Amino acid sequence: MVENIEKSQKIEKIKNGTVIDHIKAGKALIVLKILGVDGSNGELITMGINVKSSKAGKKDIIKFENVFLNEHDVNKIALISPSSTINIIKDTQVVEKFTVEPPARVDFVKCPNQNCISNQGEPVNPTFDVISKTPLKVQCAYCDRILYGDEVMAFTF
Ligand SMILES: [Zn+2]
Structure with a gap:
C-alpha cells in the first residue's frame, strides 16, 4: 500500500x-x-x-x-x-x-486574551504584528499579548 x-x-x-x-x-x-x-x-x-x-x-x-x-x-x-x-x-x-514572504501584520489570528478589545464585541478586527519570523513570534496590536510558533497556529482562523 x-x-x-x-x-x-x-x-x-x-x-x-x-x-x-x-x-x-x-x-x-x-x-x-x-x-x-x-x-x-x-x-x-x-x-x-x-x-x-x-x-x-x-x-x-x-x-x-x-x-x-x-x-x-x-x-x-x-x-x-x-x-x-x-x-x-x-x-x-x-x-x-x-x-512566500511573511507579512508584517496579520488579521487571521484571534487574540486568546478574553479581556482584549478585539474580544469585546467591538467593531475591532483582530490584528497581530509579526515581530519575529524564525522563530515565529506575533504580538496583538491591542493588548500586546505575544504568541509563539505553534501557539499562533492554534489561534489562526
Ligand atoms: Zn489582544
Whole structure:
C-alpha cells in the first residue's frame, strides 16, 4: 500500500493548480488544515511528507489540482513555513513561481486574551504584528499579548 502511494506521488503531475514546495518537513498537514482543504470537494491532492531534498535534507510538498491560493492563504503558509515556494501550474507548465514572504501584520489570528478589545464585541478586527519570523513570534496590536510558533497556529482562523 505504501509503495503504491509513493509510486503515484512521483507519477502524478497536475495539469492546472498549485504546488507548494519546500514546506518545512512535517508541516504539510498543518498547511492543509489552515487552508481548510481536506479533499471533501473532490479535488485531487497529492502530498509528500519528509521527502528527501537536496537543499534542506527533508521537506514536505503538496500538489493541488484546480486549487489556486489567494493572498490570505499565501500569508498563512508564510507564517508556518517561510521557506515555502508556490508554483502555479497551467497546462502542466509552471507559469509562476515565488517564495512566500511573511507579512508584517496579520488579521487571521484571534487574540486568546478574553479581556482584549478585539474580544469585546467591538467593531475591532483582530490584528497581530509579526515581530519575529524564525522563530515565529506575533504580538496583538491591542493588548500586546505575544504568541509563539505553534501557539499562533492554534489561534489562526
Ligand atoms: Zn489582544
